[in-house]
Amino acid sequence: MNGLRVIPTWRHGQERLYVCRTDGHNVAWYDREAARINLLSEEEREGVLQALGPFLTGPVAVGPPPVPTPAELARLSLHPDDDLAPNRPGETLLVALDRDPAPAHRLRPDPRRRALAAEQAVGEALDRLDGAGWHALHSVPLPGGDRIHHLAIGPGGLFAVHTVHARKQRVTVADPMVTLGRRDPHPLLRRVRADADRASYALTAEVHPVLALFEPTDVTVTVPLRDLRVLKDTETEGLARTGGVLKPADVEALHAMARDRGTWSRV
Structure with a gap:
């Protein structure tokens, strides 16, 4: 060897x-x-x-x-353990389930597996944008144990995507509250915006918040959301239709910065 x-x-x-x-x-x-x-x-x-x-x-x-580009130089100098690019959709949940699998016989399904299915569906849709000049990072770690589910970087800008499992449920969005089926409303949009704000601070660039809903039966938004997008998982690839914001060199530079674990340690 x-x-x-x-x-x-x-x-x-x-x-x-x-x-x-x-x-x-x-x-x-x-x-x-x-x-x-x-x-x-x-x-x-x-x-x-x-x-x-x-x-x-x-x-x-x-x-x-x-002669390497600045983004390639950054990639070459990055230690593999600090490179977030290889993260799979739902990487954090995959690791958690591997370390602490749920009991084989339990009355209700492990909620982590539902969350994982949602993140995998949305993450795979974002990964398919790669050929259109986009990059997607998954399970971006934040201080305090939080994480950004997905970060999409491309010609249309930067998007912090928070994914929610909503299969066969009606979803009502009344800013900042989100109601899934018969559950109590939860101020989820505050979390979605906070994640985008932390990403903006880390990358010194505007990051737009996105709430991605996995397989809902219906989505109702009571008032227009000017600074936040609510998408079904099947609509995620529509982000590729946005453009004219970032040049290819800017996309590569931001991706090189975002994939470095150290970038996120200060937010």
């Missing part, structure tokens, strides 16, 4: 395989689409080729990378 490990990532819908040392520093990456291994240090050539051997599917070019 040469002490190098391979970490897969996705960028603009294309898979890249990063090769890094045990201390987390990258030494190369393999771009499948370009059939090229971008080598940061010629001294690491033999070890990189050995580590990537099982992943190579044909002839590849090997050489120094093109």
